[in-house]
Amino acid sequence: MNPEEILDDEISSATVIADNIIKWFIEYKGNDYDLYLNKFRENYYGMGIIEYTCNYLSGYNGKISKIEYAGKLYDLIKKDTDSSVRFSAQIFNRKVSVATISYSSMVRDAIINNMDKIKQVYIMESGPAFEGLSLYDNLSSHGIKTIITTDYSYYEIGKSADILLLGSDLVTVNGDLVHKNGTFPLALTMNYFNKPVYSLTTSEKISNNFNEVDFHRIKNHTKIKGFINRFFDYTYGTLITGYIYEYGFIRPMMVLLIIITVMKVLSPGVRFMRIMQG
Known part of the structure; x- marks a missing residue:
């Protein structure tokens, strides 16, 4: 996935953009990913899920695979999102x-x-x-x-x-x-x-x-x-x-x-x- 395409995305939701950043991170072969993560943070300033995603990915230390590292974040976000939706029942x-x-x-x-x-x-x-x-x-x-x-x-x-x-x-x-x-x-x-x-x-x-x-x-x-x-x-x-x-x-x-x-x-x-x- 091209990081410039992510930066130019003015249509997708913050959650979709965060998912695309995770996919890009897994595929990216260079060591300068922090440069792009900083660009994502600034470009999408005000989107909390993107800020959180970029900060988490910046902490990658190579001890486990990128897929495993990013996958844990993806699973957590989905788990928390599903839980929030379940709790919405109390207002109805x-x-x-x-x-x-x-x-x-x-x-x-x-x-x-x-x-x-x-x-x-x-x-x-x-x-x-x-x-x-x-x-x-x-x-x-x-x-x-x-x-x-x-x-x-x-x-x-x-x-x-x-x-x-x-x-x-x-x-x-x-x-x-x-x-x-x-x-x-x-x-x-x-x-x-x-x-x-x-x-x-x-x-x-x-x-x-x-x-x-x-x-x-x-x-x-x-x-x-x-x-x-x-x-x-x-x-x-x-x-x-x-x-x-x-x-x-x-x-x-x-x-x-x-x-x-x-x-x-x-x-x-x-x-x-x-x-x-x-």
Whole structure:
């Protein structure tokens, strides 16, 4: 896999890009992979799973094969993702209409797994790839009543949906969320109507080195002077009812505790041992 193709990918989700980085790492024959890993980090700044993947791969010491080393990371991410989706059942304690934005594979799986508790799904589209249409097709194929709206239909969704269920691209240590453009005003809308906002995530997406002041480092996907086209926005944890991650439900204010007690982010401690022990 060509690293330049990965760097130019403006369509795939963060999870797919992370998978492609793992595949590239396994195939790459040179010793300068850190050079490319740094490029991936910067190019996809704001995507927690990519940051985590690159930092983990940077720790390769050659004692085991690349396939085994990268495979352990891949298995861990899948295990945590599946666990988070299972725990999503706790927010569906009654039959509800669900709103979401764009396309998140975790949101997709959570909705399908709990479809007997879902009356209807509202998908707010988010450019530039129109991923919401793909989610619409997927959910509709499972017989789930689904409506897709334009990217400014905040009032309609706020009045119609019972809960907002989001994916996540990155969660900060203070519980804020970096996610698809439109997430912030959509969360504001749901809060205005006193409706809960949940985000599905995993601890691999929690970053201990991203703060709100770093938001400007997220790539602007245009070269037109005076024009901004970032794919993500920033949503304060005060607007989020809770995160659902691989160990269950947590309030945004508790995210830092995860880093201290569970993650040991990007250190060779508890998190690394968890990977190596499977």
